[in-house]
Amino acid sequence: MHHADTVVIGAGHAGLAVSRLLTEAGHDHVVLDRGRVAERWRSERWDSLHLLTPNWMTRLPGFSYRGPDPDGHLSARRLVRHLEAYAASFRAPVLSSTGVRQLAGGSDGYRVDTEGGSWRTPSVVIATGPGELPHLPGPMWRPDQGLRVVPASAYRNPDLLPPGGVLVVGASSSGVQIADELARAGREVVLAVGRHTRVPRSYRGMDIYWWLERTGRLARTIDEVADAVAARREPSLQLVGRGDGDDLLQDLDLGTLQARGVRLTGRLAGIDGTAVQLQDDLRHSIGDAERRLERLLDSVDRHIDEHGLTAEVWPAQRPRPVHIPAAPTSMGLRAEGIGTVLFATGYRPHHPWLQVPVTAADGSIVQYRGVTPAPGLYVVGQRFQHRRDSSFLDGARHDAAAVVGHLRRTRPAGTRIGPRS
Numbered sequence: 471m472h473h474a475d476t477v478v479i480g481a482g483h484a485g486l487a488v489s490r491l492l493t494e495a496g497h498d499h500v501v502l503d504r505g506r507v508a509e510r511w512r513s514e515r516w517d518s519l520h521l522l523t524p525n526w527m528t529r530l531p532g533f534s535y536r537g538p539d540p541d542g543h544l545s546a547r548r549l550v551r552h553l554e555a556y557a558a559s560f561r562a563p564v565l566s567s568t569g570v571r572q573l574a575g576g577s578d579g580y581r582v583d584t585e586g587g588s589w590r591t592p593s594v595v596i597a598t599g600p601g602e603l604p605h606l607p608g609p610m611w612r613p614d615q616g617l618r619v620v621p622a623s624a625y626r627n628p629d630l631l632p633p634g635g636v637l638v639v640g641a642s643s644s645g646v647q648i649a650d651e652l653a654r655a656g657r658e659v660v661l662a663v664g665r666h667t668r669v670p671r672s673y674r675g676m677d678i679y680w681w682l683e684r685t686g687r688l689a690r691t692i693d694e695v696a697d698a699v700a701a702r703r704e705p706s707l708q709l710v711g712r713g714d715g716d717d718l719l720q721d722l723d724l725g726t727l728q729a730r731g732v733r734l735t736g737r738l739a740g741i742d743g744t745a746v747q748l749q750d751d752l753r754h755s756i757g758d759a760e761r762r763l764e765r766l767l768d769s770v771d772r773h774i775d776e777h778g779l780t781a782e783v784w785p786a787q788r789p790r791p792v793h794i795p796a797a798p799t800s801m802g803l804r805a806e807g808i809g810t811v812l813f814a815t816g817y818r819p820h821h822p823w824l825q826v827p828v829t830a831a832d833g834s835i836v837q838y839r840g841v842t843p844a845p846g847l848y849v850v851g852q853r854f855q856h857r858r859d860s861s862f863l864d865g866a867r868h869d870a871a872a873v874v875g876h877l878r879r880t881r882p883a884g885t886r887i888g889p890r891s
Contacts, residue, residue, distance in 0.1 A: 476500075476591060479501075479594065481501050482597065482598075487850070487867050490531045493560045495874070504567070507562075507566070521863065523864060524711075525539060527864040532560070575844060582594065596850070607741070620811070622648060633809065635807045636810045641662075641663040642666050645815075650722055650732075660735060663737065666755065667706070667708060674770070691856055710722040734795055736748045771786060819832065835852065839855075839873075840869050
């Protein structure tokens with residue numbers, strides 16, 4: 471049996487942020503991960519992916535981007551190297567290839583059973599990310615055996631998909647980026663559009679994330695929203711991050727995809743063999759996104775006027791409305807030459823190893839500011855955990871500080887429950 475004052479589960483950016491703060495405080499801890507540092511960025515992302523946030527937002531406790539391109543966007547591979555360098559900078563006590571099989575509570579703290587032995591600890595921080603399981607259709611969906619069904623986490627590049635067209639389900643950031651890449655590669659693409667958030671890559675001369683931070687939207691807390699459940703289910707922004715050699719960041723929205731030949735339909739309702747049923751809601755989905763886009767840009771314009779920034783920014787030029795095509799309510803995939811259905815419909819909480827009663831009906835971990843109902847059990851990196859940017863690479867530092875502060879106030883370092891082994 472091994473012992474530590476705190477066990478952190480997950481060596482992504484959130485877990486490393488917690489580890490850095492615990493290290494600074496001289497607090498004994500260990501970080502466990504089923505793979506390596508930033509494993510999901512290594513094995514569950516497509517080859518061309520870049521962060522949506524600009525490099526200047528790559529801020530972790532004691533470690534920020536210092537490269538020559540602050541307005542660029544790190545690729546997934548460069549982000550892995552960045553997080554590896556972060557872990558090395560403070561000698562993070564990461565144990566790789568140590569997947570957690572069970573986390574259970576007891577009278578003297580928690581027992582963490584892993585592939586490499588068991589740990590006894592008075593406190594645990596779960597930092598496994600906002601969602602671990604790709605959201606795919608339930609058993610009532612009956613795709614033909616010859617139809618390839620792929621979650622976005624398993625997609626790498628167009629060449630690795632079977633020949634033929636692709637039906638991409640979901641029009642948030644992953645869906646539009648993958649649809650764009652497939653269309654650029656010459657594939658026939660149909661995009662089933664659900665609820666989405668349209669924003670321009672830049673507005674009035676500044677990146678949209680600069681405005682989201684400047685206007686306080688990213689710092690908005692869960693206490694300030696009318697519906698916390700809805701806020702935590704907000705779709706990700708329709709954006710793309712470009713890498714080295716891209717001089718201009720183009721907007722990536724439904725209009726851009728239409729210009730590349732991507733066909734738009736309403737939300738996917740069901741699959742039976744190769745027959746697809748589609749909802750007649752494309753006009754509603756696009757109209758709702760357009761209204762929210764206008765409200766966002768109105769708020770930016772007001773902020774500019776209220777703070778006297780008019781002379782410092784470019785004139786307002788808003789994105790053109792998306793053309794709404796006539797969309798079918800059914801489609802024969804075989805007749806359309808479509809051989810792959812790719813689901814970019816997000817992720818759901820999944821903690822089969824968590825044997826402590828702190829999960830809600832949807833599988834999410836019940837918490838406030840990272841503190842769960844179970845004493846000594848914490849979570850970091852959840853969607854809108856406390857701030858709107860809680861799950862962002864940049865935002866986890868705030869929740870990490872709150873969690874480490876609470877942890878150390880309730881159990882100071884040096885109260886180890888047993889010798890290290």
